[in-house]
Amino acid sequence: MAVKKSEIYSSLWASCDALRGGMDASQYKDYVLVLLFVKYVSDKYSGDPDGLIEIPEGGSFVDMVALRGNKDIGEKINIIIANLAEANDLKGVIDVADFNDPEKLGTGKEMVDRLSNLVAIFNRPELDFRKNRADGDDILGDAYEYLMRHFATESGKSKGQFYTPSEVSRIMAKVIGIGAARSADQTIYDPTCGSGSLLLKAHDEAPYDLTIYGQEKDVATRALAKMNMVLHDCPTAEIWKGNTLSSPHFLNADGSLKTFDYVVANPPFSDKAWSTGVFDEGKTNLTARFTVEGERPPEKNGDFAYLLHVIASLKSTGKGAVILPHGVLFRGNAESTLRRWIIKRGYIKGIIGLPANLFYGTGIPACIVVLDKEHAQARTGIFMIDASKGFVKDGNKNRLRSQDIHKIVDAFTKQAQIDKYSRMVPLAEIEKNDFNLNIPRYIDASEPEDLQDIEAHLKGGIPVRDVDALEDFWQVMPAVRHDLFAPGDRPGYVTPKVEAAEVKPAILNHAEFAAYADTVTAVFDAWRAAHIDRLRGVAIGDKPKDLIHVTSEDLLERFKPVPLIDGYDVYQHLMTYWSDVMQDDVYILVQDGWKAGRVIRELVKNPEGKFTETPDITLGRRKLKAELIPPALIVDRxxxxxxxxxxxxxxxxxxxxxxxxxxxxxxxxxxxxxxxxxxxxxxxxxxxxxxxxxxxxxxxxxxxxxxxxxxxxxxxxxxxxxxxxxxxxxxxxxxxxxxxxxxLTEDQVKALIVEDKWLARVQGDVAAEVDRVSQALAGRVKLLTERYAAPLLVLEDRAQALGAKVAGHLKRMGFAA
CATH class of the missing domain: 1.20.1060 (Taq DNA Polymerase; Chain T, domain 4)
Known part of the structure; x- marks a missing residue:
């Protein structure tokens, strides 16, 4: 039976639990990722004489399994890793973690038990990478990504910079146009590559196997990147160690920087030590590279130093993207001169403002500066996006959702002007602002103020301007407006026809709202009809990521024109369901086929005596779990x-x-x-x-x-x-x-999974969006109705009546004034 992605992830995270206590995440990640690497290459290449990785005798994961309970397990694991490193030129890559370190792993029996448990976790069936890999879908790579995100989250501000959030990496890969790469001879480079996640996301977006180059100054992080490349089937990537600014590795014969077709980078924000070794005597090439019009980046802030390095590393037709703090857009003095120089040469194609607290190591908001040398001379403007409000809270960080990524990429690639979100800013306008690129100068993303109308409070009635502000609703349901409001007793004001408590029923029961709901349902039904055969046709060997891409993109395109509903919200519903449930289902189907729908298995307690999954049915002492079809669906049908x-x-x-x-x-x-x-x-x-x-x-x-x-x-x-x-x-x-x-027959299994489970869920989410429309309209109309329900004269009359009533009570009680 195939194992779900979520189970792989939970097993890997359990390996981290086995190490917690003796070290923090920035340290135990090295142990976990090395073991993951050894397990993967052992599963994939053992016994393969033509494999990219040689698994020598005494250098495999099987040798580690044999050590469980051995009093010298730490020392012998080090030897196994050393044998594997020696056979594959991986010294300094996979042997950076000491498995015999008593300070981190304990002494005596404590170390033996900890390492034995760790090896046992990696020996679980769900981590058998010989069979748990759907063709064309990088299960292992996704698992590595999962671990890197969690390690970065736990490592804290000072140690979490080795990882660029995958969502940001995907945006960068798409906006530089790497999907239009023409051949495998083209190159991609990251001068501060960290663990390599950004490089790999960009590489995966290309239609060809581009040549990968990267440099990373931290030895342990560079080792992570090298392993990451192997785990993602990019073993020939060149990842070098060293400081990119003071000791760039990729140079031409004359000492100039090697240039690349694509460059992506997430350099350390506001690096205070960037200039160390850069302006030393004899490094005239470096000095010239970081000097523009007599100005250099500030000695204690390296943001522009990295930006200049990226620009210099691009071919004349090159394209790149760099993550930088917002300060580069508006800071003055030397940085103002450097910014003006870059803008005047037309190198900046666009700027994307991102939400705060996305990145590991800092909570400040950042932006993506998109570069394009090929069309620099003809550039007449810079395309700006303010995407600062599109995110979801995820623990102590913010995270971009699938819909946020899609909207950013759509707007950028189509250069679409969206109110309060994106626009093409002419260079002439930027020059008038003294080359200040601060996004709020050009895009007002603030929400309109909900103004109180003094006259309405004094005399009653609802201001027409407030009703007109709901024009998006009235264009779809004009008669609803007529049935909710009547002309007022004076120009500019209307009178509500419906009591506040009855507003929502009046909308829901209106023929126009029913017609609108039917229109939305028809759009969903058309999408359902277009893809039900594709969903029912999932077969062993199919690529799950292709399936969700085709179905989700079509869902988005069909709902984009639908009024009052944001097509990106509908798209997000499907992507969230894919991530939570449907992805696991499809991965099982492409490995085991539809017969997996007939499986209901008995749960077994783990070594700690607990069930790792919640049972669906309990029969006596038996705890049962359905593999794909929840029992409730069987019962209903x-x-x-x-x-x-x-x-x-x-x-x-x-x-x-x-x-x-x-x-x-x-x-x-x-x-x-x-x-x-x-x-x-x-x-x-x-x-x-x-x-x-x-x-x-x-x-x-x-x-x-x-x-x-x-x-x-x-x-x-x-x-x-x-x-x-x-x-x-x-x-x-x-x-x-x-x-x-x-x-169950195969047709019944398909009906239960595709129709009763998947499509029913999406249909319910679409219905919730329709309900949200009614809630939004009813909520605003009710608020306006209640806000101006009692004008000042009415309130005064009520106050006088209540005052008289109180006075009467006091008089009867003998307290008359």
Whole structure:
């Protein structure tokens, strides 16, 4: 049985749990990623004489497994890794972590247990990379990405800069146009490549296997990048160590910088040590490279130094993107001169302002500066995007959603002018602003102020301008406006026809809103019809990422023209569902086929004695989990009558329980007839009631109490009988449901997964968007109606009436003034 991506991720993160305590994430990531590397190359290349990686004797993960419980496990793991490194020229790459370090891993039995557990985790079935890899989809690469994100999150501000969020990397790859690369001879370069994630995202966007170049000054991080390249099937990438600014590795024979077709970079923000070694004696080439019109980047701020390096590293037709703090857009003095020089040469194609708190190592907002030398001379403007508001909270960081990425890329590639979001800013306008590129100077993304109308508060009525502001709604539903508002008693104001509490029902029940909802449903139905065969046709060997790309892009395009609904919101619903559920489903189907839908497996406790998954059904002591089809879908499609009968029994049991509660509330108080029948914990039980009846059965004055006790007993026994019937019916239904999995035909499996599970979820999300439209309109109309419902004269009259009433009360009480 194929393993879900989510299970791979959870197993990898469990390996981190085995190391926590002795070191922080910036350190234990080296251990986990080295083991991941060894496990992957061992699974993929062992026994393959033509493999890109040679697995020598005594240098494989299998050798590590044999060491579990060995008192010298740390020392011997180091030897295994050294053997693998020696055979593949990977010294200084995979041998940077010391598996025999007592300060980090403990001593004696503590180290043995910790490393044995760590190896055992990587030996789990879900981490068998010989079989868990869908063709064309980088499961292992995605898992590595998952770990890097979590390591960066946990490493803290000073140590999280080795990783560029994948969402930002995807944007950079797309806006530099690498998807239009013409051949595998073209090159891509990252001068501060960190763990290589940005380079790889850009490389993956290209239609050809571009040659990869990178440099990274941190030795351990450079090792991560080298491993990352192998894990992503880019073993020939050149990743060199060293400081890019003071000791660039990629040089021509004359000492000038080598140039590349594409350059991406996420340099350290405002690097205060950038100039170290740059202006030393004898480095005239470097000095000239960072001097423009007699000005250099500030000694304690390297943002422009990295930007100048990227520009110098681009071919005359080269394109690049650099992540920089917003300060580069507007800071003065030397940076103003450098900025003017760059702008005048037309190198900057665009600037994308990003949300704050996206990056690991800093919470400040940043921007992407997009460069294009090829069309620099003809450039007459810079395209700007303010994407600062499009994100979702993710733990202690912000994260770009799929819809945010898509909107940015769409706007940039189409140079689309969107109100409060994007526009092409002419160079002449920039020059008038003294070459200041601060985005708010050119794009006003602020929300309009909700103005209070003094006259409306004084005289009543709703301002027409507030109603006109809802024009997007009225264009779709003009009669709704007519039915909600009547002309006012003076120009510029209208009177509500509907009470505030009745606004939403009036909208929902209106024929025009029903017609609009039908239009949205028709768009979804057309998309569903266009893709249902594709979804039902998923076959072993298919590429899941291709499937979601085709279906999601078409969903977005179909909903973009729909008024009142943001097509990107609909798109996000599908992408979120893909990430949470559908992705795992499809990966299983492309590896095991539709027969996986018939699987309902018994859960087994992990070594800690816990279930790692939530069971779907419990039969006796057996905890069962459906692989693809939730039991509720089986019940709804095949056991509707049994479900209805069960619900009737549950209703009967609930009715009996309510009757007992009511009787207890009425007669169970301190002086009530049931008070003495309660247990020490204050509960009525069949036993406590019977005991009370036995105690007072000969008391002639207890007839009324006995009658009440018998009534309570009948209700309790009825509830118990109903509860027993519910339990038996539920058990029978569960048993029948479990048996039915094996009886499912392939067509039934497809119907349950594609129609009842996937498409039903998306349809529900689309319906929620329609409901959001009604909520937005009703909410605003209700607010306006309530805001101006009582003008000042009415309030004064009410105040006078209330004052008179209070005065009357005081007078009757003898407190008259």
């Amino acid at each position: 095949f056991f509707a009558a049994e479900k209805a009968a069960l619900e009737a029994l549950e209703a009967k049991a609930e009715e009996a329980a309510r009757a007992i509660e009511e009787l207890d509330e009425e007669h169970g108080g301190e002086d009530g007839l049931l008070a003495d029948a309660k247990t020490e914990k204050g509960k009525l039980t069949a036993k406590s009631i019977k005991d009370r009846i036995k105690d007072i059965r000969h008391d002639r004055d207890a007839a009324e109490e006995i009658a009440m006790l018998k009534q309570a007993l009948r209700l309790i026994e009825a509830e118990a009988a109903a509860a027993k019937a519910v339990k038996e019916a539920q058990a029978a239904l569960d048993e029948a449901t479990v048996r039915h999995y094996a009886k």
